[in-house]
Amino acid sequence: METLLSHHKRPLTVIYRAQKNIPKILLQDNYKVAIRIVQETVIAKTIEMFGYPIVSTSANISDEPIP
Numbered sequence: 854m855e856t857l858l859s860h861h862k863r864p865l866t867v868i869y870r871a872q873k874n875i876p877k878i879l880l881q882d883n884y885k886v887a888i889r890i891v892q893e894t895v896i897a898k899t900i901e902m903f904g905y906p907i908v909s910t911s912a913n914i915s916d917e918p919i920p
């Protein structure tokens with residue numbers, strides 16, 4: 854993962870096959886979950902303060918440009 858991140862300056866989304874403990878509301882129809890990997894210090898510290906991942910909807914419609 855570190856090698857992959859070294860080539861990306863923007864946030865990176867990785868698609869994983871969901872494990873059984875992921876709530877179904879967070880899954881795509883094919884039981885996959887998208888996880889956004891961020892490198893911004895403010896976001897990383899916010900996640901660290903919460904002690905848990907942050908769950909959110911996408912900021913853009915699928916296959917549309919980033920807003």
